[in-house]
Amino acid sequence: MEELFDFLMRRWLRLFPAMFICSLLVLFSSGLFPERPAGQPRFWDLLPGLTFLGEGVFRHLWGLFSQFTNVAPNSIEGVFWSLYVEVKFYIIFGAAYFLFGEFASICVIFGLFIVGMEKLLYFANGERGASRPRSRTRAIVRGVAS
Numbered sequence: 764m765e766e767l768f769d770f771l772m773r774r775w776l777r778l779f780p781a782m783f784i785c786s787l788l789v790l791f792s793s794g795l796f797p798e799r800p801a802g803q804p805r806f807w808d809l810l811p812g813l814t815f816l817g818e819g820v821f822r823h824l825w826g827l828f829s830q831f832t833n834v835a836p837n838s839i840e841g842v843f844w845s846l847y848v849e850v851k852f853y854i855i856f857g858a859a860y861f862l863f864g865e866f867a868s869i870c871v872i873f874g875l876f877i878v879g880m881e882k883l884l885y886f887a888n889g890e891r892g893a894s895r896p897r898s899r900t901r902a903i904v905r906g907v908a909s
Contacts, residue, residue, distance in 0.1 A: 767861035774853045778815070778846060786812045789840050801837060808839040817847035 786809050793804050811818045818838045825835035838844065855875070859868035 764861070767857055770857045770861065771853060774850070774857075778850070782812055782815070782843070782846060786839050801841060804839045805836070807836045810836045811838045811847075812840070812843050815847055815850040817844070
C-alpha cells in the first residue's frame, strides 16, 4: 500500500505545480480576454482543477447542497479535461497494479477500454441502435483477437 501511495504522490507532484500556476494565470489574465467561451472565471472555478476531480463531481456535490448556493464551479479552462482523465487513470491503474499485479492491471485497463468503446458505439448510434452496439463491440473484439 505504501508503494501505491508513493506512486500517486509522485504523479501528483508532477501535475499539481503546473496546474496551479496555469490555473492562476488563467484566473488573473481572464480580464484581458473578455471573449472567453466559458465566460469570466470566478475564484471557486479553481476547485475542479486544483483537486483534479473535474467539474462533474463538483456539479453533483453542488446539487446536493443547492439549497445553500446556486453557483457550481466550472473548470477554469476547458482543456484541463484531459488532466482529470489522466489522474483517474493513475488512480485506477495504480490501484490495480499495486494491489493485484501487472497482469490484473492490464486486464482492468483493457476491460475499461472495452466498456468505453461500448458506450461510444451506443451513443454514436443513438436510441435507434440501442441493441446494435453490443454486437458491433463483440465483432470488434473478435477482429482484434483473431
